Amino acid sequence: xxxxxxxxxxxRQTRKATAxxxxxxxxxxxDFFIYATAASLIFPQxxxxxxxxxxAIVASLATYGVGxxxxxxxxxFLGHWGDTHGRKNVLILCMFLMGFSTxxxxxxxxxxxxxxxxxxxxxxxxxxxxxAVAGEISGASSMILEHAPFGRRGFFASFTLQGVQAxxxxxxxxxxxxxxxxxxEAFNSWGWRIPFLLSFIVIVAGYIIRREVHxxxxxxxxxxxKAVVRTPVVQAVTESWRDMLRVVCxxxxxxxxxxxxxxxxxxxxxxxxGIGFSKDVYLWIPVLGNIVAVAVIPLVGNLxxxxxxxxxxxxxxxxxxxxxxxxxxxxxxxxxxxxxxLSLLMWGLVYQGYNAVYPSFYPExxxxxTRVSAMAISQxxxxxxxxxxxxxxxxxxxxxxxxxxxxxxxxxxxxxxISAIACFTARETYRVRMEDxxxxxxxxxxxxxxxxAREQALAQPKLKTAHA
Numbered sequence: 001x002x003x004x005x006x007x008x009x010x011x012r013q014t015r016k017a018t019a020x021x022x023x024x025x026x027x028x029x030x031d032f033f034i035y036a037t038a039a040s041l042i043f044p045q046x047x048x049x050x051x052x053x054x055x056a057i058v059a060s061l062a063t064y065g066v067g068x069x070x071x072x073x074x075x076x077f078l079g080h081w082g083d084t085h086g087r088k089n090v091l092i093l094c095m096f097l098m099g100f101s102t103x104x105x106x107x108x109x110x111x112x113x114x115x116x117x118x119x120x121x122x123x124x125x126x127x128x129x130x131x132a133v134a135g136e137i138s139g140a141s142s143m144i145l146e147h148a149p150f151g152r153r154g155f156f157a158s159f160t161l162q163g164v165q166a167x168x169x170x171x172x173x174x175x176x177x178x179x180x181x182x183x184x185e186a187f188n189s190w191g192w193r194i195p196f197l198l199s200f201i202v203i204v205a206g207y208i209i210r211r212e213v214h215x216x217x218x219x220x221x222x223x224x225x226k227a228v229v230r231t232p233v234v235q236a237v238t239e240s241w242r243d244m245l246r247v248v249c250x251x252x253x254x255x256x257x258x259x260x261x262x263x264x265x266x267x268x269x270x271x272x273x274g275i276g277f278s279k280d281v282y283l284w285i286p287v288l289g290n291i292v293a294v295a296v297i298p299l300v301g302n303l304x305x306x307x308x309x310x311x312x313x314x315x316x317x318x319x320x321x322x323x324x325x326x327x328x329x330x331x332x333x334x335x336x337x338x339x340x341x342l343s344l345l346m347w348g349l350v351y352q353g354y355n356a357v358y359p360s361f362y363p364e365x366x367x368x369x370t371r372v373s374a375m376a377i378s379q380x381x382x383x384x385x386x387x388x389x390x391x392x393x394x395x396x397x398x399x400x401x402x403x404x405x406x407x408x409x410x411x412x413x414x415x416x417x418i419s420a421i422a423c424f425t426a427r428e429t430y431r432v433r434m435e436d437x438x439x440x441x442x443x444x445x446x447x448x449x450x451x452x453a454r455e456q457a458l459a460q461p462k463l464k465t466a467h468a
Contacts, residue, residue, distance in 0.1 A: 013214060017147035018156050020213040021140035022163035024091055027202045028136050029167030031102040032067070032129060034195045036262055037175055037286075039063060042192045046110045047119050058394050059119070066123050068387025070130030071380035076233055078135025079373030083232035086219055087143040090135050090372065092210045097132035099203035101125045106196025137164070138376035141359040146216035146368070146434070150445075151305060151454030154430060157360035158301025165293040165355075168261075172287045174198065218368045218434055229369045236366065236374035240438065243365040244378035249422030250313065250362075251382025253354045255389060255415045256320050259408065260347045261286045263390045264331060264339075285343045292348030293355070300356035305454065308430050309361035313423045316353020320346050321416030328405035354419070364429035367438030386415070 044060040082090035105125050111118045140160045148156040174195040182191045222228055229235050236244065264285070304312055323346035330338035358379075366374040393411070397404040427440065431450045436442035445453070 011149075014147045014149060014156060017213055017216070018144050018159050020209055021144045022159045022166075023209050024095060024206055025136060025140050025160050025163030026167040026170065027206050028095060028098050028133060029164045030170045031098045031167075031199050031202055032133050033168045033171035033261075034174065034199070035067070035102070035105065035126065035129060037171055038192055038195075039262070041175070041179070042188060043122070045188055046112075046192075047108075047122055048111055058391050062388070062391045063119065063123055063126055066387075067126045067130030067133070068380075068384045070127040071134040071384050071387075072377060074131035074134030075138070075376035075380040076373075077131075079138065079236075079376035080231075080233055082135060082139050082142070082372030082376070083370055084228055084230070086215045087139050087146070087372065088210065088213050088215050090139045091143065091213075092207065094132050094135045094139065095206035095210060096203060098129060098136075099199055099206065101128035101132065102196055102199040102202070106193040106199070134380045135372070135376055137161075137359065138363070138372045138379060141375065142363045142371050143213070143216055145360060145363050146218035149453075149457035150433065151450060152302075152457045153364070154304035154309065154357060154360040155298060155302040157363075158297050158304075158356045160359040161355050162294055162297040165290040165297065169287055169290045169294070171195070172284075172290075176284070176287065222368050227369055232370045232373040233377065236370035236377070240366055240370065240374050243426065244374055246422045246426045247362050247365065247375065247378035248382040248385075250354075250358065250419045250426075251379045252386055252415050253317055253320075253351075253358075253419045254383045254386040255412050256324070256347060256351045258386055258389050259324050259393075259412050260289065260327065260343055263393045263408065264327070264343075285340055286347075288340060289343050289348035292344050293352050296349055296352045297356040300352050301360065304357045304360065305430060308428050309357050309364070310423050310426065310428055312353035312357050313361065314353075314420045316350055316355070316357075317416045317420040317423070320351040320354075321413035323350060324412040325405055325409035328409050332405050361426075361429060364432065364437050365426065368434075371438070 039060050043063065047063075048059050078090050078094060081093065102125075105122065108121055108125070109118055137160060140163075141157055144160055145153050145157045175192075178187055178191045178194060300312055323342060327339060327342040327346050330342050362375045362379060363371050389411075393408050396411075397407045401407070428444070429437065431444035431447075432439075432442050433445060444450070
């Protein structure tokens with residue numbers, strides 16, 4: 001009986017859907033994170049009034065946070081679209097919105113050219129970015145999960161986040177040669193625009209890739225039974241509000257990348273903090289951390305198929321929260337080497353216990369008919385709550401404040417503890433059949449049958465490769 005669940009749609013379709021989700025996520029999050037990088041390193045100098053450096057930093061980081069504020073709105077619209085029109089359609093829509101808004105940022109005039117209109121336009125485009133990205137992870141995760149064979153959902157769904165990390169590598173890597181080789185004046189004047197204008201590739205490549213992917217068998221079955229919900233958002237909240245609340249709390253784990261790449265960047269490179277790491281040196285921290293993450297993510301995803309979703313998330317949350325103290329301390333004592341080592345450990349390795357598993361765990365908590373809506377809304381509400389943390393951190397621990405690592409580290413650990421508790425209260429899902437996902441009373445497949453199905457799923461790609 002277990003073997004019938006081993007491969008619902010064929011190994012080729014599984015790999016094709018996974019590749020599409022990976023590439024699409026990488027391209028879209030390249031767009032999202034080049035903005036994050038620029039918000040920390042460039043925008044305070046060119047889009048806001050020159051004067052008080054603290055005001056400029058807080059304002060720039062707040063525009064970064066605005067993108068997250070738009071996410072819940074985008075999640076409602078895009079989640080509805082994904083649950084009524086299909087996973088493929090919503091992912092193509094997300095790609096177009098993200099690509100055009102990012103190219104437009106690269107064409108914006110500066111504060112010196114148009115005054116207050118510059119930050120206003122910047123905020124509007126960031127709102128569109130946040131709206132667009134709200135449907136990416138939930139749509140891609142659902143698409144891969146629903147194509148994946150039983151017993152390997154954690155492994156295949158983890159590639160959604162591996163694509164996200166690859167997109168972040170691309171974002172920082174594009175800035176590295178520009179920041180290193182270009183004169184500062186030229187880089188601040190026009191060099192920073194190059195990564196944004198290159199996003200035109202996202203529009204073209206994303207459309208080519210995603211138009212070829214097939215709709216998932218689970219969604220097609222819902223459509224065939226005429227069970228598509230007219231108002232999936234309402235039904236998701238009505239039926240699954242407890243699990244949605246858990247996801248909101250677990251998604252607060254976004255505090256770790258916020259501390260590492262956003263607040264950490266502003267903290268490290270600004271002379272007003274008395275630190276002044278060079279921009280090109282600091283940009284290596286997210287690059288190296290994400291290189292480690294790309295290698296670790298599928299291993300953790302595979303582990304979650306063996307031991308469950310909850311243990312990696314809980315351990316990753318608590319340990320990465322503790323490591324944030326050491327990372328911020330390394331920056332405060334001007335130790336580039338220590339900061340890099342601790343970022344690799346905190347973000348590149350330990351945090352992936354959460355990051356690699358949530359693309360399978362979150363959608364597994366919800367039924368097919370409301371999966372994209374429920375995950376998109378709850379996940380984006382959680383990340384929106386963390387979006388204003390860079391500005392909050394800069395306010396409670398401003399330049400010159402004592403004990404910045406202790407203050408920000410304590411806040412970070414407290415948030416991570418909340419995430420771990422939310423995960424602990426959730427039900428385990430890795431041995432639940434696709435058709436039973438979202439049912440709180442679903443009976444997991446017995447261990448023996450589950451591992452038999454998993455072994456069959458593991459053998460299938462090998463047989464196809466040998467035949468080829």
